[in-house]
Amino acid sequence: MSVLDDIVAGVRIDLARRESETPLRDLRAALADVDAPLDPMPHFSAPGSSVIAEVKRSSPSKGHLADIPDPADLAVAYARGGAAAISVLTEERRFKGSLDDAVRAAVDVPILRKDFIVESYQLVEARAAGADLALLIVAALDDDTLRRLHDEARELGLTVLVEVHDEEETERAVALGASLIGVNARNLKTLAVDHTTFSRLAPLVPDDRVKVAESGINSTDDVAGFVADGARVVLVGEALVKDGDPEQAVRSMTGVGL
Structure with missing residues (x-):
């Protein structure tokens, strides 16, 4: 079993527990009280780099990264630094996240629910928690499920990061x-990092799509390199949660151009 397979197996167990506690009909009813989703695409499409700043306590590859007693405080610092969106990792077992980490009430920038989404229920959860974006990982989904979840996310008003x-x-x-x-x-x-992945794959993505660089981003120089290879957005977690000044760290990575 690969690391991804193991994570998804755990996600399904935790998902079944949440479904038994809160039926889908109750989640859908809660959507009536949620504000309309924010659209991150205008910011993502603007000149210069946009930063998705991540609330991330742990990872399978690095283990414990940072104590984050109040995700809302960290989100506020990211927003002050100019983050175009804030990613909140909600996977429980490997990343030590939770839907309780929702930061919607603290900031007025788009929020990404970052998790291993394999069922429609998780998309409704995301929207009910105030998320504006949802992550779909191609490696975790067959084509039919990927397309179904992509379409359902869009029907909910979510922007989808694929x-x-x-x-x-x-x-x-x-x-x-x-x-x-x-x-x-x-x-x-495998959890291995290949720093050439973005430069190899970016040319396969049409220029009318927004390209996001993920993983291995630790400095402004890294951001500049990805921008040179076609990235409009960088998603940064570990470097920000370990930085003593996350606000300034986000600011330094924002607006980097060619």
Whole structure:
């Protein structure tokens, strides 16, 4: 079993528990009280780099990264630094996240629910928690499920970040019509990082799609390199949660151009 398979197996167990506690009909009823989703695409499409700043306590590859007693405080710092969106990792077992980490009430920038989404229920959860974007990982989904979840997310008003790791997955994301495609340099099956992944896959993504660089981003120089290779957005977690001044760290990575 690959690392990704193991994570998804755990996600399904935790999902079944939440479904038993809160039926889907109750989640859908809660949507009536949620504000309309924010659209991140104008910011993502603007000149210069946009930063998706991540609330991330732990990872399978690095273990514990940072104590984050109040995700809302960190989100506020990210927003002050100019983050175009804030990613909140909600996977429980490997990333130590939770839907309780929702930061919607603290900031007025778009929020990404970053998780291993495999069922419609998780999309409704995301919207009910105030998320504006949701992550779909191509490696975790067959084509029919990927397309169904992509369409359902859009019907809910969510912007979809479709994540790829290799050429075949990139072709699938492009054929899907995804407007926001993230290239993750970390192989979720082995956790190895290949820093050439973005430069190799970005040319396969049409220029009318927004390209997001994920993983291996630690400095402004890294951001500049990804921008030179075609990225409009960078998703940064570890470097920000470990930085003593996350506000300034986001600011330094924002607006980087060619």
